[in-house]
Amino acid sequence: MNLSLFRETFDRIRREAGKVLLGQDDIIEATLLAILSGGHVLIEGVPGLGKTLLVRTLAHVFGASFRRIQFTPDLMPSDVTGGNVFDQKEDRFVFHEGPVFTQLLLADEINRAPAKTQSALLEAMQDLAVTTDGVTRPLPEPFLVIATQNPVESQGTYPLPEAQLDRFLVKLHVRYPGPAVEKQILRHHVEGFSAARLDRAGLEPIASADDILAMRRALGEVRVDEGIIEYITDIVSRTRAHRAVYLGSSPRGSIGLLGSSRARAASEGRDFVTPDDVKALAPAVLRHRLILHPDAEIEGTSADDCVEDILREAKVPRTAA
Numbered sequence: 001m002n003l004s005l006f007r008e009t010f011d012r013i014r015r016e017a018g019k020v021l022l023g024q025d026d027i028i029e030a031t032l033l034a035i036l037s038g039g040h041v042l043i044e045g046v047p048g049l050g051k052t053l054l055v056r057t058l059a060h061v062f063g064a065s066f067r068r069i070q071f072t073p074d075l076m077p078s079d080v081t082g083g084n085v086f087d088q089k090e091d092r093f094v095f096h097e098g099p100v101f102t103q104l105l106l107a108d109e110i111n112r113a114p115a116k117t118q119s120a121l122l123e124a125m126q127d128l129a130v131t132t133d134g135v136t137r138p139l140p141e142p143f144l145v146i147a148t149q150n151p152v153e154s155q156g157t158y159p160l161p162e163a164q165l166d167r168f169l170v171k172l173h174v175r176y177p178g179p180a181v182e183k184q185i186l187r188h189h190v191e192g193f194s195a196a197r198l199d200r201a202g203l204e205p206i207a208s209a210d211d212i213l214a215m216r217r218a219l220g221e222v223r224v225d226e227g228i229i230e231y232i233t234d235i236v237s238r239t240r241a242h243r244a245v246y247l248g249s250s251p252r253g254s255i256g257l258l259g260s261s262r263a264r265a266a267s268e269g270r271d272f273v274t275p276d277d278v279k280a281l282a283p284a285v286l287r288h289r290l291i292l293h294p295d296a297e298i299e300g301t302s303a304d305d306c307v308e309d310i311l312r313e314a315k316v317p318r319t320a321a
Contacts (some may be wrong), residue, residue, distance in 0.1 A: 001214040002215045004220055006122035007269040010036070010215075012206045019276030020057045020201055022051055022188060029109055029285055030172050031058065031146070033267065035213050037170020040125050040145040042160075042288060046227075049174040053195050055106040058146075060198055062212065063205035063231065067102040067139065071113035073158075077120035081130045095132065100124050103140050103209055111157045118164050127166040139232035142212050162247075162291070170281075172286035172296075193306040222262040223272040227317030231275055232257050235282060238310040239289070244296035245306055249289040257285045275316045283307045 001009075008033065027043070031054065033043045042309045043051045054067075059066035069080060082098030099105065100121070110118065124130055149160070149170070165171075177185065193201060207215075220276050231253055240248030261277040287303040 001211075001218045003218060003266050003269060006215055006218045006266045009062060009207055009211065010267045016061045016206050017054075017057050020193075020203065021276050022184050023177045024050060024174070025039060027054065027172055027174060029267075030170060030281075032093055032203075032259050032283075033263045033281070034169045034214065035142075035144055037169065037219065037256075037263040038142075038216055039256055039260065040167060041147070042165070042168040042171045043148045043175030044171060044176060045147065045148075045211055046152055046153050047150060048253050050174070052106065052108060052172055055104065055146045055148075055197075055200055057203065059104045060201075060203040061206050062104065063190070064103040064142075064144075064212075065278075066104045066106070066146050067099040068106040069099050070108050071117070073112060073114065074112045075117045077117050080117065080120040081124075081132055084133055095137075095173045097137075098130075100130060101139060103142055103144065105143070105145045107145055109149060110147040111149040111160055114158050115164075118158070118160060121162065140209075142209060142216070142283070147219070150201075151174060163321060165249065165288045166250055166252055168288060169260065170284040172284055179209075190241050191265060219262045219266055221271055222265050224258065224262065225272070225317075226231055226274050228275070228278065229258075229262070231314065232261075232278055234314050235278070235310055236286070239306070240312060242290075242306050244292055244301045245290050246293045247291040253286055257281060260285060279311055282311055 013032060014025070014028055018025060021028055031041050044052070045051055051321070056066070069075075078098065080098050080100050082096050082101065082287060084095050086091040086092070087181045107121065124139060124143070125145055128143050129140070129316065130135050150157075169183045236251075236254045236257065237248045239245055239253075257278060261273045264277045264281060265271070265273045283304050286307050290303040290306055292303065292306070
């Protein structure tokens with residue numbers, strides 16, 4: 001797949017998903033960029049803003065296999081990965097695959113499960129495989145995790161550990177729609193739309209699993225100048241020295257920022273990365289990788305504030321088209 005076809009396919013996917021997800025163009029685009037650069041997505045927002053609908057819509061548009069796990073405090077790791085069950089007819093233990101064996105996995109309200117269950121996804125998200133009872137089984141390709149969490153409720157929730165957060169390429173915030181968009185949503189429902197009946201929404205499959213893999217390979221054609229590499233390195237290094245940050249981003253953040261910047265360039269039909277690509281994606285890639293000093297949090301400083309400071313201070317390179 002060349003970059004021209006990449007852009008055309010990307011635009012078609014974005015438009016098709018936009019038929020259902022009204023007013024969420026930025027979230028759709030950021031999610032697609034993460035998926036096409038091989039990353040997982042964490043979406044944060046209060047209930048009712050369409051987080052789950054986004055994932056189900058993308059499953060329709062991609063034509064990918066889809067499973068959903070509703071995370072709860074009593075969910076066990078084997079409920080995610082599967083496990084061995086004794087088969088009396090065969091007189092032996094037989095492995096039964098869990099819902100993680102799919103191409104697009106929705107981890108709904110992931111922060112409602114304890115750390116032990118959350119950790120069941122670590123190997124799957126990093127190595128695209130699941131190990132149970134000493135046997136490692138590969139997951140289907142492409143394997144994508146899109147997780148949701150509610151930022152408001154604290155009772156019955158478990159904060160995601162840093163190792164889990166670092167596995168997500170981006171963290172996206174879903175905001176309330178404006179009045180104009182909300183009116184459009186209401187008109188959509190008056191016309192008969194139902195989120196529970198997406199098969200009746202007229203969504204067309206735009207790309208297959210093989211197309212996603214081909215689009216990922218096409219990113220190898222996107223040039224990254226030495227100045228861009230130095231720019232990304234400078235930005236991520238500054239997260240470790242910022243006065244309000246206790247713990248900065250790992251090199252995985254640098255790699256994620258590079259990959260998603262290439263995907264953004266390709267989505268606009270370019271074969272080169274610009275500083276604007278990096279700046280546009282830095283908040284989503286870095287915000288969940290920063291741990292702030294308690295004093296900074298008390299003062300109301302957010303991770304996004306720190307990333308904004310860093311982008312303002314980092315020297316922007318000049319690149320040749």
